[in-house]
Amino acid sequence: MIRVEKTPNPATGEIERSVGIDLGLKDFAATSDARVFGLERHYRRLEAKLGKAQRARKKTRVRALHAKIKNSRKDRLHKLSTALVKEYGAIFIGNVNASALARTRMAKSVLDAGWSLFRTMLQYKGDCAGVWFEEVDERYSTQTCGCCNRRTGPKGREGLGIREWACLECGAYHQRDINAAVSILAAGRRRLAEGIPVLSAPCAAAAG
Numbered sequence: 001m002i003r004v005e006k007t008p009n010p011a012t013g014e015i016e017r018s019v020g021i022d023l024g025l026k027d028f029a030a031t032s033d034a035r036v037f038g039l040e041r042h043y044r045r046l047e048a049k050l051g052k053a054q055r056a057r058k059k060t061r062v063r064a065l066h067a068k069i070k071n072s073r074k075d076r077l078h079k080l081s082t083a084l085v086k087e088y089g090a091i092f093i094g095n096v097n098a099s100a101l102a103r104t105r106m107a108k109s110v111l112d113a114g115w116s117l118f119r120t121m122l123q124y125k126g127d128c129a130g131v132w133f134e135e136v137d138e139r140y141s142t143q144t145c146g147c148c149n150r151r152t153g154p155k156g157r158e159g160l161g162i163r164e165w166a167c168l169e170c171g172a173y174h175q176r177d178i179n180a181a182v183s184i185l186a187a188g189r190r191r192l193a194e195g196i197p198v199l200s201a202p203c204a205a206a207a208g
């Protein structure tokens with residue numbers, strides 16, 4: 001396996017074609033360039049079948065469906081991560097964990113497993129392809145307006161159901177998850193910009 005070095009533009013510290021990704025409950029992922037990746041309908045059908053089998057206490061069928069869902073999700077995540085790594089030079093993703101969002105323990109573990117698997121895939125595929133990959137703190141990504149950078153968006157648990165909103169300060173109209181992805185990208189770019197002086201510090205010390 002060949003490992004390619006990640007190379008930000010030395011003049012700007014920026015990497016061409018960077019993207020922010022917001023992971024969510026309603027759709028699997030939204031990007032800062034306004035793309036939304038849902039779970040396939042096929043997968044939802046399997047979930048419905050699983051519910052039915054669970055209620056009927058058909059153990060073998062439940063096990064088989066669990067395996068099928070797991071494989072189907074993994075396959076989907078592989079395809080998506082491969083496509084993203086091919087397309088972008090830098091990928092920033094929010095450090096969301098499901099405990100803040102999901103209601104049941106089952107839902108939490110399923111979400112967390114999917115999200116961490118996806119991050120792992122992006123990390124190792126990114127490493128191979130020379131794509132910068134970084135997890136960023138997404139604490140205020142939903143609340144922060146992607147246009148004016150002020151925290152005017154939906155807040156807390158009550159705000160979870162709000163899918164679209166208008167910024168009271170600048171008037172920009174946002175699709176919730178895409179705006180969050182834009183904020184994540186901005187946070188990633190700041191991290192990258194902060195990282196450059198640290199990287200060049202040993203040279204400066206040698207020169208002094």
Ligand SMILES: [Zn+2]
Nearest residue numbers: 145148167170
């Ligand atoms: Zn605004």
